Amino acid sequence: MSERLTKTGARNVFYGGSAFFFAIFLGLTAHSHYYMRTVSTDESTLTEAVARGKHVWEKNACINCHSILGEGAYFAPELGNVWVRYGGRDDPDGARETLKAWMAAMPTGIEGRRQMPQFNLTDQELDDLADFLEWTSRIKTQKWPPNDAG
Numbered sequence: 001m002s003e004r005l006t007k008t009g010a011r012n013v014f015y016g017g018s019a020f021f022f023a024i025f026l027g028l029t030a031h032s033h034y035y036m037r038t039v040s041t042d043e044s045t046l047t048e049a050v051a052r053g054k055h056v057w058e059k060n061a062c063i064n065c066h067s068i069l070g071e072g073a074y075f076a077p078e079l080g081n082v083w084v085r086y087g088g089r090d091d092p093d094g095a096r097e098t099l100k101a102w103m104a105a106m107p108t109g110i111e112g113r114r115q116m117p118q119f120n121l122t123d124q125e126l127d128d129l130a131d132f133l134e135w136t137s138r139i140k141t142q143k144w145p146p147n148d149a150g
């Protein structure tokens with residue numbers, strides 16, 4: 001019965017298959033990295049303020065309630081596109097003011113509505129945060145989130 005899979009044959013399938021898919025995996029990893037550096041991320045506008053804004057985001061653990069580009073908690077709205085929802089593409093100053101007003105108005109105390117704490121951020125922190133959210137809104141996410149509300 002020459003069609004039977006021999007031990008050597010099985011081993012070759014195993015090693016060959018593993019090597020083949022490992023090579024594909026490496027190729028995809030390299031491609032993701034390349035895509036991130038050249039297409040999805042705009043490094044030229046990645047300023048100090050954007051980096052500081054990301055620290056404000058991390059220090060205050062906004063991600064404990066919010067998601068950003070789908071990552072995080074689902075208690076509160078997605079914020080990767082909040083800049084766009086605030087009209088920041090056409091009116092960046094307006095979006096910045098809206099964000100500041102929102103942060104200042106928290107918590108609303110409205111009965112039956114989920115609440116967001118007051119973080120007492122400084123004006124500098126708020127500006128950095130706005131820069132971070134504006135920059136994040138420009139990342140090419142391949143249409144994530146699927147709808148405006150996140």
Ligand code: HEC
Pocket residue numbers: 056057060061062063064065066075076077079082085099102108113114115116117119129
């Ligand atoms: C304890 C949970 C919690 C944390 C932590 C939190 N938020 Fe929120 N956030 C909420 C909730 C709940 C809402 C929605 C409130 C509403 O609609 O009345 C919200 C809404 C928002 C909105 C408005 C979103 C929209 O679509 O209009 C912004 C902007 C925002 N949060 C920014 C932040 C930032 C920046 C941080 C970190 C500094 C943060 N949040 C941390 C709970 C949280």
